[in-house]
Structures are given as structure tokens and as C-alpha cells.
Amino acid sequence: MTCQYCDALKAKEWVVYEDDTAAVMLHKSPAMPGHLLVMPREHFTIMEQTPDAVVRKLAALANKASTSLLQVLGASGTNVIIENGTGAEQQIPHLSINIIPRVEGDGLSFQWQPKKLSDEQMGLAELQLKEQTKSLGVEPERKEPIRLDDNKAAGETVKKSDYMTKQLRRVP
Numbered sequence: 001m002t003c004q005y006c007d008a009l010k011a012k013e014w015v016v017y018e019d020d021t022a023a024v025m026l027h028k029s030p031a032m033p034g035h036l037l038v039m040p041r042e043h044f045t046i047m048e049q050t051p052d053a054v055v056r057k058l059a060a061l062a063n064k065a066s067t068s069l070l071q072v073l074g075a076s077g078t079n080v081i082i083e084n085g086t087g088a089e090q091q092i093p094h095l096s097i098n099i100i101p102r103v104e105g106d107g108l109s110f111q112w113q114p115k116k117l118s119d120e121q122m123g124l125a126e127l128q129l130k131e132q133t134k135s136l137g138v139e140p141e142r143k144e145p146i147r148l149d150d151n152k153a154a155g156e157t158v159k160k161s162d163y164m165t166k167q168l169r170r171v172p
Contacts, residue, residue, distance in 0.1 A: 003043055003092070003093065003094050004092050004094070005037070005039055005043075005092055005094035005096065006043050006094065008025060008028075009023055009025070009039075009041060013025070013028075014026040014027075014028065016036070017061070017065075018041070020041070021040065021041060021042075021054060021057050022038065022039065022040050022041060022054070022057050022058055022061055023038075023039055023041055024036055024037070024038050024039075024061060024065050025037050025039075027098065030100075031098075031100050031108055032100055032101050032102065032106060032108065033073070033101070034069050034072075034073045034075070034101045035098065035099070035100050035101070036065050036069070036098070036099040037096040037097065037098060037099075038058050038061045038062045038065055038096065038097040038099060039058070039094060039095060039096040039097070040054050040057075040058060040095060042054070043094055044094070044095045045093045045094065045095065046084050046085050046090075046095055047082065047084050047095055048084075049095075050095055058095075058097055059097075062080055062097045062099055065099045066078040066080060066099050069099060069101040070101075073101050074103075075101035075102055075103060076102060076103050076104060077101075077102040077103075078099055078100060078101055078102060079098070079099075079100040079102060079108075079110060080097060080098070080099055080100075081097070081098040081100065081110075082095075082096075082097050082098070083096075083098070
């Protein structure tokens with residue numbers, strides 16, 4: 001089975017940005033002019049299948065794409081939407097983030113009628129989700145300096161010149 005988004009990426013159809021990991025392309029059936037899709041180049045059907053590093057990259061690109069729509073098209077806002085699975089009405093089985101430029105009075109509506117839930121229903125949902133999400137925390141990216149010399153004091157970084165000097169001493 002072929003994927004419409006994978007085929008579009010290979011053919012470079014409507015692609016406005018791409019790198020090794022992700023691409024941004026115009027939606028073929030846009031909700032508004034400038035409607036963009038941010039997606040991984042590798043085929044992942046839903047977010048849960050996608051590596052965290054790729055999801056972070058997609059989020060960063062979605063932010064930049066949204067900013068571009070505000071600046072270039074003069075949008076007064078954007079809707080950022082992920083249709084994640086068939087239950088969320090995902091039409092094409094390839095993870096994508098929709099960035100839709102908005103202006104006041106454009107006629108689009110993403111409103112829904114809130115469900116009226118009892119305190120018992122809300123409490124049960126809260127308990128179940130708290131239990132499931134206890135270990136949900138996201139580990140921050142580590143940006144610690146590389147330590148090349150075990151003799152340095154804790155927390156002290158190694159200067160490149162120290163490293164080079166040490167290497168020169170090793171030469172026979």
C-alpha cells in the first residue's frame with residue numbers, strides 16, 4: 001500500500017521546506033490559503049509510533065511554520081491540529097501537523113459542544129489518567145560538556161588546549 005504523503009514528498013509536490021528528518025508542504029485540499037502540513041520524512045502512521053526526537057523536531061517546525069504564516073500571509077492566528085488515528089478522523093495514515101492560517105471572520109469553525117460529565121465521571125477519568133501518567137515526564141536533552149580528563153575537578157570542563165597538550169604528551 002502506498003502513502004499519499006510519502007509519494008508527495010518523493011515527488012517534492014508542494015514542499016516548501018525539507019531536511020533529512022522532516023518536511024513542510026502545502027495541503028492539497030486546504031482549509032484556508034497557506035494551510036501547511038508538517039510531517040516526518042519517514043513513514044509513521046500516528047504520533048505514538050514516532051520517536052521522541054522526531055516529534056520534538058516536528059513541534060519546532062510547526063512553531064516556525066506558524067510564525068511564517070503570521071508574517072508572510074498576515075494571518076491573525078493559526079490553528080495547530082494533529083489528527084492522530086482514525087478515531088480523530090485522520091484521513092491519510094501518515095503523521096502530520098496541520099497549520100491553518102486564520103483571520104477573524106474567515107468562516108472556519110472548530111467549535112464543539114462540551115460534554116456534560118458528572119463529578120463522578122470526571123473523578124474516575126482523573127484517577128485513571130493520574131495512574132497511567134505517573135511516569136510521563138519528558139527527559140530534558142542533556143547538554144553537558146564532554147569531559148576528557150578524569151583528573152579534573154568535578155564540574156570543571158576540559159579546555160581544547162588541555163586536550164591537545166595531553167594528546168601531544170602521548171605521542172612516542
